Amino acid sequence: MSGLLSGSRTAVNPLRQLTIDQLRKRTSLKWREYPDDVLPLWVAEMDVPLAEPVARAITDAVARGDTGYTAGTAYPQAVAEFAARRWGWDGLAVERTALVPDVMHGVVEALRLVTEPGDAVVVNCPVYPPFYESVAHADRRIVEAPLGEDLRIDLDALEDAFRRARAGGRPAAYLLCSPHNPTGVVHSAAELTAVAGLAQRHGVRVVADEIHAPVVAEGARFVPYLSVPGAENGLSLMSASKGWNLAGLRGGLLVAGPAAAGDLARVPFGVSVSTSHLGVIAHTAAFRDGGEWLDALLTGLDDNRRLLTALLAEHLPAVRYQPGQATYLAWLDCRALGLGDDPAAVFLDRGRVALTSGLAFGTGGGGHVRLNLATAPELITEAVRRMTSAID
Ligand SMILES: Cc1ncc(COP(=O)(O)O)c(C=O)c1O
Numbered sequence: 530m531s532g533l534l535s536g537s538r539t540a541v542n543p544l545r546q547l548t549i550d551q552l553r554k555r556t557s558l559k560w561r562e563y564p565d566d567v568l569p570l571w572v573a574e575m576d577v578p579l580a581e582p583v584a585r586a587i588t589d590a591v592a593r594g595d596t597g598y599t600a601g602t603a604y605p606q607a608v609a610e611f612a613a614r615r616w617g618w619d620g621l622a623v624e625r626t627a628l629v630p631d632v633m634h635g636v637v638e639a640l641r642l643v644t645e646p647g648d649a650v651v652v653n654c655p656v657y658p659p660f661y662e663s664v665a666h667a668d669r670r671i672v673e674a675p676l677g678e679d680l681r682i683d684l685d686a687l688e689d690a691f692r693r694a695r696a697g698g699r700p701a702a703y704l705l706c707s708p709h710n711p712t713g714v715v716h717s718a719a720e721l722t723a724v725a726g727l728a729q730r731h732g733v734r735v736v737a738d739e740i741h742a743p744v745v746a747e748g749a750r751f752v753p754y755l756s757v758p759g760a761e762n763g764l765s766l767m768s769a770s771k772g773w774n775l776a777g778l779r780g781g782l783l784v785a786g787p788a789a790a791g792d793l794a795r796v797p798f799g800v801s802v803s804t805s806h807l808g809v810i811a812h813t814a815a816f817r818d819g820g821e822w823l824d825a826l827l828t829g830l831d832d833n834r835r836l837l838t839a840l841l842a843e844h845l846p847a848v849r850y851q852p853g854q855a856t857y858l859a860w861l862d863c864r865a866l867g868l869g870d871d872p873a874a875v876f877l878d879r880g881r882v883a884l885t886s887g888l889a890f891g892t893g894g895g896g897h898v899r900l901n902l903a904t905a906p907e908l909i910t911e912a913v914r915r916m917t918s919a920i921d
Contacts, residue, residue, distance in 0.1 A: 544575070545905055567882065568881065572901070575774040585814070590810050595810070596807060618756045626782055643700065650669045652671055656709070656711075680709075700732075703733050704738065709855075718756075722758055745854060746830070746834065761786045765784045765785075768812060834853070841913065857902045858900070861899070861900060870895040
């Protein structure tokens with residue numbers, strides 16, 4: 530295990546660089562929510578050192594005293610170039626973007642652009658819990674379109690939800706999570722094209738949260754929603770927050786399709802100017818110069834998915850786990866363990882391991898837990914040992 534700023538140049542696995550003692554000194558949410566005898570594999574933070582190009586960009590900015598209000602287009606330019614390099618998509622137009630303080634603020638702003646208070650927002654449950662809180666906070670109401678048994682978007686359920694959402698002719702939005710948190714499913718081009726077609730037919734506006742897009746498994750290909758035919762009036766949210774662990778250096782980008790440029794023009798000035806300048810510097814450096822570090826991370830996550838699969842097969846064969854094609858989250862179906870609706874509470878209480886309870890993810894989340902794989906392999910092994918001890 531090496532120093533805090535190592536990383537991209539040596540392309541070593543960033544998930545193997547920090548010891549548990551180093552991690553316990555962290556003051557962020559993941560490491561401070563629970564007492565020290567609990568192993569925390571819950572909230573979406575990664576146990577990695579900061580990528581060297583990001584660390585350098587912000588330390589240089591601090592050395593310059595460059596801590597004023599943010600300006601310029603370096604962030605959208607870096608995302609556009611990343612999108613062209615990684616996803617073969619050259620449709621991200623810098624002039625159709627707006628800085629937002631973070632992705633969830635961007636989601637709320639996007640929903641405000643396309644719906645009015647009281648209107649419906651469709652989500653694919655089980656899904657990232659703050660979708661529910663943010664929609665409620667924005668005075669909109671949730672309409673659930675449950676995922677299919679295979680954890681993919683169920684187009685019939687989606688169409689039914691679109692009909693209910695648009696009842697009475699009111700505007701409605703669809704908050705798409707792409708890739709999907711918590712399942713790690715990467716939606717295919719065919720699925721996204723079908724989604725765009727349905728949205729067009731029913732007059733529903735699509736807001737795609739693509740925060741996990743950089744974090745894909747070997748062999749998976751992320752498809753930007755705005756790249757599919759029919760998605761021209763869509764909005765998307767992007768960020769380096771998940772791919773490079775920058776939640777503490779907040780910053781997001783709202784991207785509009787060609788037919789949504791007029792909506793984007795209504796984003797209040799105060800929203801973009803509230804984005805952290807240091808955050809923008811960090812996110813820009815990640816997208817522009819953090820590719821090698823990201824590749825090393827993705828290889829480490831592939832290993833961790835395989836490790837978890839093997840450990841569960843050996844020690845907890847009743848737990849169902851379909852490894853995701855993206856994100857560093859593992860969605861575990863624990864219903865066969867007979868621990869009731871909230872197995873995370875049992876694992877915490879008896880096993881001293883903190884996972885995220887499936888209950889908060891909406892309909893279909895009961896009996897499930899979400900485990901954060903972005904940690905050292907030894908800590909994944911220890912987490913499964915603790916889970917096993919909780920049911921013995
Ligand atoms: C799907 C999704 N959207 C948004 C966020 C939060 O993003 P931000 O911290 O930029 O608001 C997360 C964090 O895990 C997430 O998983």
